[in-house]
Amino acid sequence: MNSDLPRQKIIDGAITVLLEKGVAGSRMNDFVEASGLSKGGVYHHFASKEELLIGVLSSFTDSIISRINMEADPKQSATKQLQALLENHQEVLIDMGQYNQLFLDFFAQARFLPRFHALMREQYDLFHKQLAELITLGIKQKEFHPKTDADAIASGIRGVFDGIGIALSIVPEKIDFPRYAIDSAMTLLKGIAR
Known part of the structure; x- marks a missing residue:
């Protein structure tokens, strides 16, 4: 049997649990139950809750990075490349929108989980x-x-996305998601244009 299949089954089950109970409210037993695997099977892949959270975050970020990762091309307009990067980010935001609350929970809980925090920081950086x-x-x-x-x-643009994510979880009816994030980021860029 492909060892990635049980691992992905555990991650998928964990996402369901995390969306329902949050990071702080979920326990390894919840993840075991949601995976449909034995306790030993889950612990074979993830020795702790933090390792499982790292697995969940890595699953998300692997998908996201492949979609937004780009090298700067000195032969092309930086503005156009930034716009393309933000548009790619917009598509990711739309696809990942259902997980917005989970990502906010990840931010809040990261300070208590050092290795998880390091992975989040790596992606942020x-x-x-x-x-x-x-x-x-x-x-x-x-x-x-x-x-x-x-x-x-760059920090301002990143802050726009973070702020829109927070607002979306509090007053979703007031947020045209993700258009507000992209429009705000592009406005920052227009402000520095010559």
């Missing part, structure tokens, strides 16, 4: 780095003001 590299390219190409702080703008 990857998107920030992509944004900052493209903004820096735009400065070099004279598309953006020369005194633009690429890290500050």
Whole structure:
């Protein structure tokens, strides 16, 4: 039997449990029950709740990264590349929207789980780095003001997505998701345009 199949079954069951009970309210026994596997089968793949959370997050991020990961191309407009990156991110947001509350829970609980926190930070840093590299390219190409702080703008764009995610969980009827996030991010870029 393919060892990835039981592992994916455990992850899928864990996602269901996490959406229902949240990170803090879920226990390994809940994950075992949801997987349909034996306790030993689950622990064979994931020795702890933190390892299982890492497996869940990795499952999401592997899918997301393959869709939004791009290298800056110095021969193309930085603005157009940023727009393409944000549009790819928009598609991911739409597809992953049903998991918004789970991601917010991940943010809240990460500080209590050091290795899980490190993985979240790695993913966060990857998107920030992509944004900052493209903004820096735009400065070099004279598309953006020369005194633009690429890290500050990248953080602002990242903050827009995080803020929209929070607002979506509180007042979903007030949020045109994901259009508000993309429009706000593009407005930040227009503000630094030459």
